[in-house]
Amino acid sequence: MKNITKTILVAVSTLLIGLLIGWLIFGNSNDTNNAEHDHSAAAVGVETVWTCSMHPQIRQNEAGDCPICGMDLIPLEEDAGNLDPNAISMSPTAMQLANVRTLIVGTNAANKSVRLTGKVQADERQLFTQSSHIPGRVEKLNVNFTGDYVNKGQVIAYVYSPELVTAQEELLEAEKIKEKQPALFSAAKEKLKNWKLTDAQVEKVVTSKKTITEFPIVANVSGYVTKKMVNLGDYLKAGQPIYEIANLSxxxxxxxxxxxxxxxxxxxxxxxxxxxxxxxxxxxxxxxxxxxxxxxxxxxxxxxxxxxxxxxxxxxxxxxxxxxxxxQDGKDATLTVPKSAVMWTGKRSVVYVMNQSSEGVSFMMREVTLGPELGEEYVIESGLEAGEEIAVNGTFSIDAAAQLAGKPSMMNPAGGAVMTGHNHGGSSGQMAEMKVEVQKTAIDPQAKDALKPIYTHYLKLKDALVASNFDQAKEAANMLKKSVNNVNMALFKGDAHNTWMALSDNFKSSLEHTNHWSDIEAIRTAFIPISNTLISLTKAFNPNREKIYVQYCPMAANNTGASWISMEEQIRNPYFGDAMLTCGNVEEELAGSAKATPAESDKPKPKSPKTSAMGNIGNTHIHIDYSSPSVRGRVIWGGLVAYDKVWSSGAHKATTIDFSNDVTINNTKVPAGKYGFFTIPGKDQWTIILSKDWDMHLADDYTQANDLLRFKVKPTKLNEPVESLKYEVIPSNDKSGVIKLSWSDLSVSFKVINN
CATH class of the missing domain: 2.40.30.170 (Efflux pump adaptor protein, beta barrel domain)
Structure with missing residues (x-):
């Protein structure tokens, strides 16, 4: 019992002593906790930077919505540090796995070794044609094959010449009366000398009293016969070639x-x-x-x-x-980089520039302008400076990482999230393809009325782009966006509902960033998918009573072509404005929903003649407008009308040709611009004129001082209407082509070289 009591006392004593020691050691823990709390509070006081997970280039000092996509902003991670939001950071391990190697850009002499192939050819200055100086029949050929060598003065052929025999007989007759008529005798001798007979040959004829029947042809030069052009027995004219001879020394x-x-x-x-x-x-x-x-x-x-x-x-x-x-001429040292450092998209060339900071290594995409190719290197004209460090290996791995991170990359220079099924905008190239396959679907009149504001604001947007007015275009785009959002989707039933939902999604995607458009070209880029969507809407619902024209310009969207809608047939190009106002053609006519009277519907509609042509020769766009002619069965040329000897008629205007770049026609340089193309009739031939004045009244305003080029052609009388004329712009290659005018089975072409 005593032992148990003793054990309890020891345990209690030990517990009390432990509590006392714990209090002494941890007694000030409350103060410590307070200090830590205060430190945490100070940390919270540090300003937080907010960014968008889909658009990391966005940084704001407070929470809110992303100004681009509308998503909630999130705090910027601390490890982002002060790195540029467009840079892609890589750890040393990631660089090693991607086999990334870098190089400091420097200057070198722009030297290149050019390898050429060719052929040996005869010196054109050592090529000669041996001809016969007398007419006659070949009686003998001393050189019978090509490749034979002849010496100057060598007799190479004999020719029988009736004319020369007759001339000798005249000499012999004149010799008989030379005492009485010495002048006649001298003239007969000179006649033979004109046939290249020597004085000795002429004297031989006089003394022998016999005519020479076979005359020798003597080689004028030494060389190898490269072409034999006659055979034994052939008849020759004076000056006709016999051999071609080449001196190959x-x-x-x-x-x-x-x-x-x-x-x-x-x-x-x-x-x-x-x-x-x-x-x-x-x-x-x-x-x-x-x-x-x-x-x-x-x-x-x-x-x-x-x-x-x-x-x-x-x-x-x-x-x-x-x-x-x-x-390179005039360049002792130029900036050069290895080919492996450059990523080329066909339109743009980019490199990745490395930056080092306390946060680590990062790479930033940089667009560069390439100069000449130097074997395994490129000359850099702009975009880099000596001393900068760039990636020369593993660039595709860096670019792939940038794409996955939503940073600017080779194929997506604007950056943005990777497309994973939810589209927050996309590039202009992706937007341009926003087309919905639709089928014609009937909708109620109320639904048609709901769509009318879309057309109203679209046409205002189109007109603002034609006028190149940025402020009006942006305002019209915002109103178009509002009119799309205001459409009551409940008005569309069944299949029409599904079609409208797809079309409205396209509209909203195209108009999503209207508030951030900073220039007219950004609006024109977005106008492509907007127009495509409206064309699909028109074909699906046909909500308009009036006829609508679908118009097309092949030069828009970097020469890939783009369409738009207009209420008038006249071309007024929204993608180029005044720069190429009339570039384009009517691609399709969409009939309105207004019902025609029975009399109107029964009438056959005449097919409109083609009155314009366009095409590209190299990077030069050529647009021809020949809509003026309207008179039938007259003498015409080039889409221009004439009455007999009168070279113009009343109110007729010239055909116009518009060149987007400088060209050369018939060795004459023609600066970029618009020109008049017309004719002045003559009795046997007409003069075709390319004039600097394209907007003249032919009867009243023409002045020869404005002529740039003149051609001569033969006129023709047509037995068919003027409307059958056809112009074509036909490229031969990437440098030249022709402008061709044709009617019936006749045609005239003019060669155009792109400068």
Missing amino acids: KVWVLFDVYESDLQWVKKGNEISYTVKSLPGKTFTGKVTYIDPTIDPKTRVAKARVEVANKDLALKPEMFATGQIKSS
């Missing part, structure tokens, strides 16, 4: 120079080359001439190297391979 080596290499090949460049048929031997020479024009079929110019060929080792048509080491 000097030859040319003509190298093909592609357009991309022309800037590197200059007259005077040293070139070393080899000939496949002469292995182990290297030739050197200088470029003495470069063609001033490009062959339209092969797209190359010829660079000439002149070579002495005394041993005749080089023979025409031998293949040669050469190399020129050249540098």
Whole structure:
């Protein structure tokens, strides 16, 4: 019992001592907690930065909605630090896994080794045609095959000439009366000398009293016969070629120079080359001439190297391979980067620039302008500076990471979230494809009335874009957005409801960022999907009583083409405004819902003649308007009408041709702009004129001082209406093409070269 009591006392004592020690050690814990609380409160006092998970470039000092997509903003993570929101950060491990390597950009001499191929050709200055100086029949050929060598003065053929025999007989008759008529005798001798008979030959005829029946043809030069042009027994005219002869002691080596290499090949460049048929031997020479024009079929110019060929080792048509080491004119040092550093989309070239900070390594996409290609490098014209560090390997991995993070990337330069099923805008290219496949669906008159404000504000937007008025366009777009939101979807039943929901979604996506549009081009980009959606809506519901014209411009949207809607047939282009106001054509006519009277519906509708043509030659857009002619069965040319000898008629205007860039027509440079195209009739031929004055009244305003080009053509009398005329713009390649005018089975073409 005593032992139990003793044990209890020890335990209680130990507990009391433990409590006392704990109080002494942790007794001030309340103060500590207060201090920690105060510190936390101070941390909360630090300003929080708010961003959007879908648009990380957005940063605000307070919570709210994203100004781009409307989503709730979230606090910016602390590890984001002061990194640029458009930069993509990468850890050392990630860089190692992606095999990212970098290089500091520097300047180097812009040197390039250009490899060329070509052929040996005869020197054109050493090519000769051996002709017969007398008419007659070939009696004998001393040179019977091509490749034979002839020496100057060698007799190469004999010709029997009745005319020359007659001239000799006249000389012999004149010799008989030379004492009485010495002048006649002298004239007879001179006549023979004019046939290139020598004095000795003439004296031989006089002394022998016999005519020469076979006259020798003597070689004028030494060389190899490259072409035999007559055979034994052929009859020749005076001056007719017999042989072509080439002196091969000097030859040319003509190298093909592609357009991309022309800037590197200059007259005077040293070139070393080899000939496949002469292995182990290297030739050197200088470029003495470069063609001033490009062959339209092969797209190359010829660079000439002149070579002495005394041993005749080089023979025409031998293949040669050469190399020129050249540098850019006027540039001692240029900024160059490896090809692997550049990502090229076809329209843009980008690199990723590395930045290092206390937060780590990050990469920022940078658009650059490329200069010439230097083998495995590019010259950088703008966008980088010496000393900057760029990624030269693993660039696609960096770009992929940027896309996944919603940062600006090669294919999405504006940045934004990756498309994962919920679209918050998208690029202009994606928006341009917002088209809804629709079927014609009947809707109630109330639903049609609800859609009318959409057309009203759309047309105001279109007119503002035609006038290039940014403020009016933005206001009209906001009103269009409001009118779409105000449509009561309950008015659309069944299939019409589903169709309207799809169309309204497209409208809202296209008009989502109206408040953030900063220039007229941004509105024009959004106008493409807006127009596509409205065209689909018109085809589905046909809510208008009036006819609607679907118009199309092939130059819009970076030459991919775009459509729009108009209430009038006249072309007024919203994508270019005054720059190309009439570029386009009526693609489709959508009939209104107004009912026609029975008499009107029974009448056949005449097909409107085509009155405009357009097309691209290289990057030059050509638009031709020949809508003025309206008189039938007259003498015409070029879409212009004439009455007999009167060169113009009343109120007729000239055909107009509009060039977006400078061109060359018949060796005459034609600056970009609009021109008049018309004719002045003559008795046997007409004069076709390209005039600087495109808006003249032909009868009253024409002045020759404004003529830029003149052509001569033969007129024709048509047995068909003027409306059958057709213009065409036909490209031959990326540099040249033709403007073709045709009617019936007749046509005239003019060559156009894009400058």
